[in-house]
């Protein structure tokens with residue numbers, strides 16, 4: 001869409017907004033009974049979603065989300081819109097197999113941005129022999145494949161810039177600290193329009209500054225390990241080269257050759 005004449009890009013500005021997308025699956029069983037009418041070969045219920053980190057509002061920049069499911073599923077194109085602030089754009093389904101879901105994010109019209117596409121693999125089983133998979137098993141029956149992502153708006157148009165950065169209107173007559181009145185009159189504390197993420201991790205909120213610190217620690221440990229391995233390999237190589245030199249010298253000595 002061509003921007004109207006009065007719209008200008010805010011130069012040199014980049015706004016980022018964290019969000020999460022992914023899938024949560026659960027095996028049918030005693031604690032997750034099959035809803036009546038579910039086909040006999042379906043083994044899991046699952047959800048695919050796009051939402052804010054810590055359930056913060058993303059509806060001021062994300063207008064709607066289209067999920068393209070596997071063609072074996074009836075009506076595979078699902079458009080989700082009119083989500084209340086702080087809610088999730090999500091689809092609930094049941095099935096038996098894993099596949100790649102196409103997630104198309106549509107921005108609010110004021111952004112004048114084209115939609116963007118993400119791809120996500122629906123995971124039904126915690127696979128692998130890794131610590132991560134074992135930890136997933138220990139944590140419980142939900143199979144989560146969640147991705148932290150940051151939406152970047154580079155030099156947004158001025159009207160959209162105002163929307164992105166405006167504080168939420170405070171409730172008249174004062175609610176408690178942090179209480180906000182959102183579109184539609186809903187009151188809650190879905191947070192400011194900022195890029196902040198929570199300080200600590202909670203069971204259903206795995207992305208936080210704490211997670212970030214742990215990840216940095218993990219990367220640093222891996223870097224040290226790789227360096228140690230490289231040093232060891234370089235020592236081994238030197239040793240082998242010395243041995244090769246020695247053998248060559250012995251071989252070239254008079255009387256050795258037959």
Ligand code: SLL
Nearest residue numbers: 070072073074095096097098099
């Ligand atoms: C596989 N390539 O073989 C994948 C395909 C398809 C998943 C997975 C059917 C759901 C329904 C369903 O779970 N399809 O019948 O509504 O693993």
